[in-house]
Amino acid sequence: MTSQTLPVIAGDKDRSLQEVLSRLTASRAPLGRDADPIVTAAHRLPAVTASFAPFPVGTDERLRGALATRGIDQLYTHQAEAFAHVLARRNVVTITPTASGKTLCYNGPVLDAILKDPSTRALYLFPTKALAQDQLAELHALTQTITQGTETQIGVFTYDGDTPSDARRAVRGKAHVVLSNPDMLHSGILPHHPRWAKLFENLRFVVIDELHAYRGVFGSHLANILRRLRRVCRHYGSDPVFICSSATIANPRELAEGLTGRPFELIEKSGAPRGEKFFLFVNPPVVNAELGIRRSYLAEARRVSLEFLRHNLQLIVFAQSRLAVEILTTYLKDAFHGPPGAADVIRGYRGGYLPNRRREIERGLREAQVRAVVSTNALELGIDIGALDVSVMAGYPGTIAATWQRAGRAGRRTTRSAAVLVASSAPLDQFVVRNPSYFFDGTPEHALINPDNLHILVDHVKCAAFELPFSDDEQFGTVDVQQVLGVLSEEGFVHYADGQWNWTHESYPADAVSLRSVSSDNFVVVDTTDGERVIGETDFTSGPSTLHEKAIYIVEGDLYQVERFDFDGRKAYVRSVDCDYYTNAITYTKVTILDTFESDSEGRAARQQGEVHVASRVVGFKKIKFYTNENVGSGELDLPEQQMHTSSYWLTIPTAVMGTLPFGGDDKRDGVVGLAFAMRNIAQLLLMCDGHDIGISVDGGSIERQIRTGGAAAAPAEIAAEPHIFIYDNYPGGIGFSRPLYEMHQLLLERSRELIDGCPCASGCPSCVGPEGNTGPHAKQVASLILERLLAGEAV
């Protein structure tokens, strides 16, 4: 394609949008025989008008005046509701689509309270530093308008790892509102609470924005940090109200209550107006039906994006990895460039860019000089980039909630907008794009946490004991904390006397806890190409499978080969290489059942959940060629075994089903392994978790885990007469996936069947039971048959 210059944005955008959408949907009925559709869904979401409500009686006039200068004379209903709950000191969680004015839900009542009583303090928590900075700018502007020309002072400060140490004292003294993040609260504020006495004595509000971000390990840690926060508040005699906002998830109230340990009011209905929105699902056409290979989704995303760009529409393109961002940015830049000498109209945006550059891009988007931005999930959360016309997603974001969130980055309050999801060939993407109702009509995911995971809990009991002694009748979560303290005292961490447990250890326990993982132990990657410099780190569990000797380690598209893996020293020494393959570790995993908590063998498929012992060892690796995914070599490895206790769900396939399958032993084995591959992906979909959050194992035997394709393939040597498929929490102690999976057992099997049977491939592909080369010729057929019989049995 020849390079073109984009015309200036002008004219009727609505009409342009309509034109592009009709062009795209015209390809709905593709040419050729029984090819599957390219556009699998075209949904119209009707416009919604605003519903307003007055400010609560007695709202401070200075606040109302300042809002009036910004054209806000009344509130949306959800804002007014939140305001009223907070005034009545009720904890509240608001479900807020993007651009619905969620910040006023908390800034309103907080500023109102500060104006009425200047001793009032509030703590805002954001999952990232960037979001806190963004909110600081907004809050700052509002407080300036309020206090302009008056004696009133409202201190608003961020407090995070970037706050210079000489400024910290000022923040502690002057801030009415402290904007921070869970990491800083955990290691910088709570352990030093006496210095923050003024904040804690007067803490009336805790705001938790982007609540849905706190699930899994991170959420389990946050729940414990908030337990500690509430203990410290009790010490200083305060009892703050929690104000939370969340993207759409299935269980916002449950999550808020689980995180804070307090009852919550839920506000689900937004009063904000919304323009009409079109939502398209695009599935790249199959180019090799036998192998189930589709056209590259990045190329397809490029095609779709160019259509919109040519019609003068401003868009955001989401890609799933940093590498994909760079590739797509290059594609779009190659196709378009601005007038000579002008700023770039196509920009990339991802973690790792310097803050100044990010601010410049955000401004460019708001002012419409930037016509398209290609981003990782860095722009999914609430950074202010204005409202764009179109959101294109290259690859399914992984959850319904995140998909709506990304779609919401396009769309103004009154005009039309569009969102397009371009599916990759990953099983999850294929399931969603072929079953649009799962997305459009289904409930979004549950955000799950397990604050009483013993590993996480014990770490925070230590931190809590460091902060304040435990009394001998104190509770901390649902586990008997007195027993925890007893065992900690055996090891000398605490000492009991006079009815109290005191911290008796030299260490600073918060330093030993990493909020983003269960254990803070990790491996560091050292590049020795030119001197020695650290270029990355990997958590302890995935170290051996990604950093073993001869492994190819990839950072931002640069390839490195591991030359030496120092397991005991927790280091991998790598050197830059130029090669056309990557590596996949072969991991053998053995799962042993320790304890069965729940069991149900009604119907044909028996389900269980309980505690298991997982021993895994990386025994070798394969070399896989880029693009073609050919297997071009392999190697053996001898690495130490990793062990953990965790929780697991497992399915038992009864002899009655296995015995009557009209296939040989090897084919049966392939079928069970293929079924496990599909179930793993569906479990990930149902649990709203990342691929590495769960592990899978067949029949307590060995199974190879393919890290990058996120599935399982190949093979225990023999299949048992009554095989088990384990789906376990890939964290010591578990993070609470087993019970929900046990509950969703039926759904898990049904969805897996839909995935396998709905896949157009002939005999297995990476989108269903795994590529045929890995699973054997009959895997798909056998897996499908097993499911049919299991589900038929259920129905009886």
Next chain:
Amino acid sequence: MDLASRLRSVIRPGGPARSANEAPPRRELTYEPDDGRRYEAQPDLDRVADALGGRLLSTAFGRCLAVDRRYESDRWHGDVQIGDCELNDFESLRILDSAIDADAGPQTPRAVFIDLETTGLSGGAGTVAFLVGCAYFDAGALQVRQFLLSSFSAERALLAAAAELFDAADLIVTYNGKTFDVPVMETRWAFHRMPAPLEEVPHFDMLHPARRLWRSRSVLADDGGCRLTALERMLLNLRRVGDVDGFEIPGRFFQFLRTGDARPLEPVLEHNRLDLVSLAAVTSRALRLAGGGEPVCRDGIEALAVGRVLERAGALDRAEACYRRASESPCVDTRAESLYRLGLRCRRTGRFEEAAGWWRALVALTDTIRRHDHAIASLREFAIEALAIHQEHRARDLRAARELALFALEENSSSRRADGMRHRLARLDRKLARKQNGPGPKTRPYGLIDLSEDPAFS
């Protein structure tokens, strides 16, 4: 598995997943293992007081254990006598720490030395000062009072008793107290929401002046920087015998809490007392140097350091006297730096010829050792440039200036200063050419020197 065994598998070192037939890892205990509530009973306060030679004080918050020791004025501490360590020259404090206002407060302020022993070094709410050591001079003798935490529930009593003593102080003296001891105490008072008495009291932290005065000593560099024990060895010739190691101290306190046996604490108290006495002795030595200047310095190295401190505090004549003494030191580094500083002093006070003399001496001194040592090479380069400036602008000997510029470039053509030197050379060549061909040098009023075209002055 029951909860307790699951907890043990999580909490014990060695990780969670250990199969039953594997031997448990050997643990090195720095404390006595404790099965929870074995030692629930309060330690017997009277017995503890007996064991440590202390007594019990009454406070509004209950009883607090205090240990008093008096160091009479004729007692030796290393090779100094306690009576000679009394601080009586408070003027000189200001020279060492400009934040201290010598005029405020009483004529003979009461100085209290403070040193803490704590349960950890990290700070934060879980770091407790279990021993608050204080010392002050009383009729020539040094009176030491240590408050010991007998149990966590007695902390308020300890804080109240310590606050009472600090309330009477006009000045507190610590070693690294600005970073550690005072914030720890403030945190403790804040934790118990008690008023903090140290907020208003002037605070002299001996660590920073000590670094300026004695860090250059190689003995100190070899001994982990400016630790108090290193200073006392060098300045007081004191060698501690059987001193308890710092890392052992929290463990001994924890053991006392668990067993009620106070005897392991005795060496900790002694360690703390020695720290306090040494702090007083070292501080008095620093004050004597600041007050006495060059005649009190024991050698050229000390004289150079004292000179720098005096210069910083604005005592310029006394600083210069120190530099002159240091310029005769047998130590080349000391000599080079003092020549450099003498040159600067003279130039700043308009004694240009004298300054040039010091630069020449510096160049001569460093002739044989140039380039081997970065610091010395840099001083030498500076001196050559300073001489070139002197010749060009003051002595008005353009040829001599040109020679110096060439010499400098010959020695080092790649240094930071080389570019400036090339510009200087080019300018000198232009001036010389003008002088030969043109109508003669521009005349300027006598004594007014135009330095605006010389980047070295901008």
